Amino acid sequence: MRKTLHKIEEKSQLFMMKQCPSPSAGLRYKVLTIPPQFPLSEEEKDISISTMTYAIRSNFKEKKKAISLGLLPFKNKNQTRTANIITYPDHQIWQLKTPEEVAKYFDKSFPQIPLEKIILSEEISRFTFSKGGEFPNPQFCSGVYKILGEPDNNQGTAVILLGDAVHCFPPDIGQGVNSALEDIYILQEILEETEDNLSQGLPIYQNKRQDDIKALIRLVQISYPWQYNQDPWQTKLWSVNFFIRLLLSRFLPFMFSPHSFVLIQNHNLSYSEILAKSNRNTTILLTLSSLVIILILFFVGWQIFILYR
Ligand SMILES: Cc1cc2nc3c(=O)[nH]c(=O)nc-3n(C[C@H](O)[C@H](O)[C@H](O)COP(=O)(O)OP(=O)(O)OC[C@H]3O[C@@H](n4cnc5c(N)ncnc54)[C@H](O)[C@@H]3O)c2cc1C
Numbered sequence: 204m205r206k207t208l209h210k211i212e213e214k215s216q217l218f219m220m221k222q223c224p225s226p227s228a229g230l231r232y233k234v235l236t237i238p239p240q241f242p243l244s245e246e247e248k249d250i251s252i253s254t255m256t257y258a259i260r261s262n263f264k265e266k267k268k269a270i271s272l273g274l275l276p277f278k279n280k281n282q283t284r285t286a287n288i289i290t291y292p293d294h295q296i297w298q299l300k301t302p303e304e305v306a307k308y309f310d311k312s313f314p315q316i317p318l319e320k321i322i323l324s325e326e327i328s329r330f331t332f333s334k335g336g337e338f339p340n341p342q343f344c345s346g347v348y349k350i351l352g353e354p355d356n357n358q359g360t361a362v363i364l365l366g367d368a369v370h371c372f373p374p375d376i377g378q379g380v381n382s383a384l385e386d387i388y389i390l391q392e393i394l395e396e397t398e399d400n401l402s403q404g405l406p407i408y409q410n411k412r413q414d415d416i417k418a419l420i421r422l423v424q425i426s427y428p429w430q431y432n433q434d435p436w437q438t439k440l441w442s443v444n445f446f447i448r449l450l451l452s453r454f455l456p457f458m459f460s461p462h463s464f465v466l467i468q469n470h471n472l473s474y475s476e477i478l479a480k481s482n483r484n485t486t487i488l489l490t491l492s493s494l495v496i497i498l499i500l501f502f503v504g505w506q507i508f509i510l511y512r
Pocket residue numbers: 232287336365366367368374376377378379380381383
């Protein structure tokens with residue numbers, strides 16, 4: 204639908220997705236289905252808890268061999284669970300062609316769990332032949348609607364783009380569904396205010412949503428793109444940055460906010476507000492670091508001056 208709108212509006216570029224870089228874009232993923240309350244070991248009572256998150260790490264440690272199974276929590280304990288395998292495009296797991304090769308790879312990867320009770324052979328087969336997916340670049344387009352004719356007089360159509368159709372990104376901060384629901388919520392509020400007048404409501408909706416969408420895309424780029432261990436140094440740097448901001452926000456709450464990855468969980472803040480807080484932290488940190496560097500240089504210069512005076 205968006206592509207069709209782009210063809211109509213090619214000149215204005217309103218419906219062209221603006222691509223933004225991210226360290227997690229391009230990673231490949233496949234999903235494994237796992238039975239509910241699966242066993243964690245051979246011991247009878249050692250079974251998984253549905254409301255717990257699990258990260259099962261593989262025996263392999265080399266970058267292109269290591270995998271981990273990431274399981275998100277579910278409220279319903281009888282719900283089938285899913286484990287995401289997310290890794291680099293040139294990882295060995297993507298080269299495996301047959302269910303036998305995949306089964307062998309899993310056996311060697313996870314000797315710590317009773318694999319045959321967790322991943323059934325049919326599931327290994329489905330996993331092998333499934334196409335999987337690839338994380339997209341964070342991207343958005345500035346047009347979110349197109350009015351053709353006069354839909355308010357029943358003589359035309361209004362096309363409204365919501366969710367991934369206007370803003371999509373890697374799932375680093377878990378905001379895909381939330382932001383899509385927020386689109387709908389805000390649109391519904393505006394349509395209520397304008398008594399379902401689309402020609403009046405849709406421009407208001409587009410104006411209101413644009414800044415938040417741009418802020419969301421930026422938050423995806425900066426909040427937690429290194430969580431897939433693409434580069435151990437960058438992951439460590441990210442952790443240092445995260446804890447500095449966490450500590451500063453605890454001890455100097457009037458001056459610093461927590462890291463954007465924490466703020467994103469606060470549903471009372473809009474994406475624009477979260478980005479503004481994060482940018483403010485960065486500005487203060489950069490100013491303070493520059494001051495410290497200037498003071499150190501001044502002190503060293505002073506010592507040299509005294510020495511050679
Ligand atoms: C691996 C992974 C993990 C994720 N984790 C999270 C997470 O933890 N939290 C989170 O909030 N989000 C997450 N997301 C993102 C989330 O899934 C999406 O942002 C969300 O589903 C977008 O909703 P949507 O309705 O806009 O699009 P979709 O859910 O993609 O729905 C679009 C629907 O339209 C259908 N469709 C497409 N073309 C046509 C057509 N021509 N005719 C008819 N129907 C059509 C599709 O089949 C699909 O059912 C994740 C995404 C991935 C890939």
